[in-house]
Structure formats: C-alpha cells, structure tokens
Amino acid sequence: MRKLLSFLCAVTLLATCLVGVAAAEEKTKVVVWTAARADYDYMQGVIDKYNETNTSNIEIVYEVYSDNYQQVLDLGFDTGNGPDIYYTAGPVFANVSYPGRALPLNDMLTKEQYEFFGGDAAFGNTINMRDGKILSLPYSISTVRLVYNQDIFDRVGITKVPETFEEVAAAAKLITDKLGAEGIYGFAINLKSPGSALGRTLDYMMQATYGLANGYNFATGRYEFDKVTDIVSFLGQMFRDGSTFPGCDQLDIDPLRTQFAAGRIGMYYSYTGAEYGVYTNQFPTDVKWDFGPLTGNGTRTGLQGADGGKWYSINKDTKVPDAAFEVLSYLESQDVLVGSYEQGLHISSIDAVIKNSEVPTAIQKHPLMAKQDTDSVWPLSPTNLVVEGENYYNVFAGYIMQIPGYEDLNALAADLNTRYNTALDKGIADGTVTPVVYPNFDPMNPTGSMN
C-alpha cells in the first residue's frame, strides 16, 4: 500500500512538473493583421527577429490579407475571432477604429513615446483620435500621384510630365496611337473595384481641385458632386478616346501593376507609399518609372489629401492588451520605422524617424514620393452614412466606362447630391450620423481650420 502511495505521489509530482514546464514554455500569441503586401519581406523579418529575441515570452503571428481585408476584418470582429492588432490604413480607421472597436491608448502610451510621435501636433480628432482618445499612432503619410513609364514617354517624345486633365488625356492618346499595335496603352485604371479605382483618383482630385472630401463640403455641410463633373469627364475621355488598357473594367490593382511592370502601360494613379515597394519587392521591374504630380484643371483650391497619422490599432476586445501594446510599441519603435523608411517602404510622417535616417534611395530616385507642401492630412467626412442606391464610385464608374443608363453626367451628379444629402439629413435626425461642419473650413489649411 505504501509503495502504491509513493508511486502515485511520484507520478502526480512528475505530471505537475511537466504541466508547469509546458505552461512556462507556452508563449503569449499576439495576432497582427495587415493588408500591406509591399513591405511584407521587411515586416516578416523584423517580426521573426522579435519572436526570436524578445524576453516577454510573446510570439507575433503576422497575417497578410488582400483586397478583401475590410471584409475579413469585419467577419473576424463579428465572430469574436478578430486580431489583437489590425492595420488601419485607407478606410479601416473610419469604418472600424473610429466607431469604437479600437482600444484607447492614452493610458498605455508613455510621455517619451508621445513626444517621439510628434506630440500634440501629431494627434487629432478623426485623424487618429476620437473625443480625445488615441486610437492609432502616427506612422506614414501617403498620397496619390501620377505614376508614369519614362521609357514609353521617351519613345513617343513626351518631354514634360503632364499635369492637367487635357495634358494627361493627350499623352494617353499619343501613346496608344503610336504604340497600341505593340500592345502598349496610354492609361490604365483598376475599375474592377470602382471604390479602389476612384478612391485613388477622383477623391484626391476633388480635394486639391475643389476642396471637397468625398464630395462633401465641410463649410456648408452638404454634398456637392455637381462641382466635380470635369474630373469624371476627364477619366471618361480616355475611355472614349480608346486610350485605356484593354479590360480596365475588370482590372484589379495588382494585375494592373504587373502589366505596368511589363512595360505595357504608360500612366496610372497610385499611392506614394506603396509603389516603390511594389516594384522593388512584389513585381520587380527594369522599367524606368517615376511619380508625376496629381492631375488637376490648373487651378488649386485645396491641399491634396494624404492618408496618414495612423497605422495599427489594438482591438478593444483583445485578451492580451499589455502584450499587444508591447508589440505595437515594437512595430512603431524607431529602429523598425527607420529601417522601413530607409528602404523606401513607407514615407514617414514622424520627424524623429526622418532625422535619424539616411535620405532613402527611394526618395532620391523618386523625389515626389516625399511629402510636399501641397500635401496634408484631411479630416473625415461624415461617417456611417447609409445612402440608398449606388454609391458615387459606382455611378461615376458607369459614366467613365460608358455603361448604358449612365450617359448624362450632370443628371447623375444631381441625383447623387439628392441621395447623399437625404442620407446625411436622415442620419443626423436619427442620431446615427454625427454632423461635421466647420464653417471656416479652408481647404488650403484643412487640419488648421477644423475648429
């Protein structure tokens, strides 16, 4: 009996030790979701390094999603399987973090970190905060420029980078007329997702040319799509001229980039923060390409919008908030950000990072990648709007692609004004939309004139 008891005690002790060892070895997993593909190699490298060297027993699980990122994120949140940390670039901040799914960082952020990111000047309502709560940290600034193939320009004799609607349309036509037989076309746009295509063209042109954010006038508090018809008309002109790459109506941005990398597209519009990484890592190319200025009608009314001031948010329902903040602090540490900036994988908006970095080769090669005086972060236009019928991206894409029923641009714009303003009024009335009106809003100083 005594032997049996001793044996049982020994087994229990051994099992307890084994469980203890296993528990000690089990790492705290912090899941990070991103939609950025261009900096994948770099980020995976810094994450692998962190996973090997950190002393907090944390393991970062880094997952990259494609064009359906917002959808996957929504599904993750709705089913309680969301990540601990998520990428907020593009509309994700407005759709996910701002409405209340991000963990406020005010209490976690140290004073040193706050100053590192730029202090009060780097944080603002609707940019990376809501009602004084910091929901994301500054990282990069990215805006849209014309991306052009210099080799093609040289072949057809274009010596000056086109800047106005007429010049871009004429250049696209010239390229297609001269090189179309070789399968080289003047212009391309990724209209498979009208939101993605016009979000990187029309939206930025509306800000710079007419001082409107997504068609919304902050001073009057109304949607004014009728003002921007010349921009839509310019994009449609290139389709009517036959200057566009075949199949633009079913082109995603990455297939478009592969064709640009193959030297078959003269011009398209895309982000300063992405394209260098794309053509260095994702689709390496020998094509000589560069950025040109965003196209306008020759008159500037506002600063060009720039996506910036935010990068990652922490899920407010994360079970490991401290570990998640430690990971966020690592991802936004000076070493990680300097490395990424110097490799041209993002355009830093943080002065401390810029000061401590060599001027990136990317910016030396493509000066317009850097933030210009005419670029600025803009406040958000009203969020959570429920517009009945098609959104303005689909409607204007219909006109651009000459779809039957979308021929009368002025009527389309008038209908959009009616539907968007009705949705705005209804949302404000039932309390689902917060009114956003800045009576003294100056598009040439968008962040400074928010009050």
Place this chain on the structure above:
Amino acid sequence: MQTSMKQNLRSRLKAVGKGFKENKQIYFMIFPNVIMFALFSIYPICWVLKYMFYQYDKINAPIFIGLDNFVRIFTRDPYFWKTVVNTFYYVGGKLIITLPIAFVIAVLLNKKFLGSRLMQSIVFMPTIMSASVMALIFYLILNPYSGALNTVLMKMKLISVPINWLNYYNALDTIIIVGVWGAIGNYMVYFLAGLQSVPLDIYESADLDGIGPVRKMFCITIPMMTPILKTVVMLVLISSFQDIQSIMVLTEGGPNGASDVMFLYVYRMFFPISATTASTSQFGYGAALSVVCASLIGTVTMLYLRLTRKVDDIF
C-alpha cells in the same frame, strides 16, 4: 372528477416516460442534430425575421423602422431588381446549357469503351475544384490583355482584336459558361446513375422490334429518365440561385452590376466588399432583402413542383 383528471395526466406522463425509455437511443441520436438545427437554422431565421424591421449597422443601436426596408426594396431600389433579373438570366442560362450537355456526355460515357472510366473522372473533376480557384483560372484564360483564349483565337486568325469577355455586355454570359463548366460533371453523374437504372430488357425488346437508336433515345431513354431529370432540374435550380463565389472572384458583380446576382447583393449588405473606401453595413436592409429573395426562390420552387406533379402521377 379532479381525481380522474389527475389519474389521466399521470397515466399519460407514464406513457410518455415509457415511450422515451423505449426509444431513448433514437432521442439521444437526434438530440445533437436538433441542437445544431436550432443554432444554425432556427436562430438565424428568427434573427432575420426580427431585424428586417430595423435599421441596423452593428455600430449604432438598432432603430425600429417598421416596413420601410420593404418599401425601399419595392419602390426605391431598382438596383436590387436588376440583380433579380440577372439571377434569373443566370439560372435559366445555366439550366438550359448544363442539362443537355451533361445528358449527352452521360449517354456517351454510359457505353463501355477503353478509357470510359478515365473520361468520367476527367469530366467530373471541375466539380471537386474550389469555385474561387476555378474563377481565378478563368480570369487568366479570359482577360483581354493576356488571356489564353484571345491568344489562341488570334493565332487561329478567328479574331483580329482581343475580345473583352468580361465587359458590361459579355460578363454575365461568360459567368454562365464558367458555371456550366463547373456543374456538368456533377449532373453527368446523376444522369449516369439514371441511365444505368433503365432495365436492359426494354432495349432488348426494342432491338427485336427493329427500333433504331434515335427512336430508342426519345421513346425509351428520355421518358425513363424523367423522374431523375425532375430531381436534377431541381438541384440545378437551387445550386444556381446560390452561386456567388465564382462571380465574386471573377467580376465582383461588375462592371456596374452587369453580372451582379441577388445573393451577392445581399452579402454585400452584411459585408461591404471594399478595400479602400469607407462603407457601412446595412444588416436590417440585408435581412429584409434575404426574406424577399427567399420568397422569390420559394415561389419558383413551388411553381416547379406544381408543374411537375404530373410526372409523379405517371411514374
């Protein structure tokens, strides 16, 4: 009186208890399915039936709006009805093309010849492929700038300029072809099973009467296949109404709704497809749309069952 009622109730309860005891294995086996059914079917249906009367975006609290979602569907949302027309065009097109091809292939492969099993496997293969992967492969074949189909047609001098198979005018027809390609193998198997169940002695009698192969096909094979044809048509109808994966990958319903179908539209109300633009979920409106879509499919199914009731009377 009360005593007799009590006794009656007691004896009834006893009977139920006895019945349960006798069939406890059956109840025990059914129980998990009942729970699953309640969780994954009854609960979502109740959820939809509640929220169809609300404006709900999952961020703000739901707002009761009565029948406004239905008023919007029937009076203020022409785009939805465009997707309904597209859906019926797609279902009709897929049905009309799939059935004869699957039947002819089944008849051909029903004959034993060297490699007939291999051929059956090859024809069946698209069925086991993921619809999304299939759509991606078709994009590589059909895209107008480097697609294999245009390249082959141009090399054969059949066309001089690439055809945009996925533009506004062609997208839906192309999607039907992709759907047909993925479905033929599946329905061929049903037809093969049907063909093999036709008694051989009928054909032998026909042979003795000197009836030719074409007449045998129309007077024996097809009539004998009618019950299975009824089932196959039903399966094609139901599966076609639900086809959204390949459309989502291939065209996302575009250009400008040219290939959009009603369930993809409903899906977008719950999960707006957008990587770069601000978008708001409309759960309440999506719930109302689901009910309308389900009613439309229910009506089609009922009409079909009524029309084919005669078949049941004959066979």
